[in-house]
Amino acid sequence: MRTAIHFIAASLASLAFSACSDNLTPPAAIEPPAVFDCVPDRDGAITAAELPVALDLAVDYAVSTDIAVDLVGTGAADAHRWDLSEERNDPIVAVAAAPLNAQWYASSFPGAAFVVDAGGGLDGIYRKDDTALWLYGLASHDAAPAAGKTLLPYATPVAVLRFPIVDGDAHHEVGEITAGTAQGLPFIGTDTYDVDVTGTGRLDLPYVRFSPVLRVRTHVVRAPAAGGTSIGKRQVQFLFECFGEITRAESRPDEANPDFTTAASLRRYSL
Secondary structure (H helix, E strand, C coil), rough: CCCCCCCHHHHCCCCCCCCCCCCCCCCCCCCCCCCCCCCCCCEEEHHHHHHHHHHHEEEEEEEEEEEEECCCCCCHHHHHECCCCCCCCCCEEEEEEEEEHHCCCCHHHHCCEEEEECCCCCEEEEEECCCCCEEEEEEECCCCCCCCCCCEEEEEEEEECCCCCCCCCCCEEEEEEEEEHHHHHHHHEEEEEEEEEEEEEEEEEECCEEEEEEEEEEEEEEEEEECCCEEEEEEEEEEEECCEEEEEEEECCCCCCCCEEEEEEEEECCC
């Protein structure tokens, strides 16, 4: 299973930071590009207005695979820090949100607004309002891929993020799939999401620091309605006001540790 619990990559703005020999903390006066009317206030809470969405605005990420990670961090309270600043010769991937109405599956997701590449040839279909970021389901990027079409609309959308996002939040969501198709085969079942916001502090990346970030952990379990085997996957995101997702780590399938130490995939904002 490839889950699509990715945050809106296109809500990230390109940062006007220069590379240097040491990491830099972005000062409060730095603003995202003019496409967003949003300036971080660093109050420890991320509202819907502080996670803007811009369609077709590509953002670069460096992507590592099968890599050791420390998702717990060090220090406490205001001194809490996550260090993911190791420089690696990783490939760079550009990610952007796209309008739903341009996709082959648009009519299967009424009420949704935009899509984001979910990896593995799949798209996640979303809408954002003042209360939440809503995931409407998954679909294959192409209408007739070699592996077979996937079309998995939820009976009702699930909130993968609820606003405002603050440390200590947690919620449980169930996406019911009543008439889906997975790789060309009929699928009925559920995707269960357990989301918690656990920790705030400073995140160090190559050449740049963000503070305060919020750490969001998501555990997704897909269960077929009859027969088959349930499969789970974990994700840890670091979010920053007005810039959205700065870093995301994804676990191997059926990982038991919510603070897993080996990431199947690590995606970091790249200058």
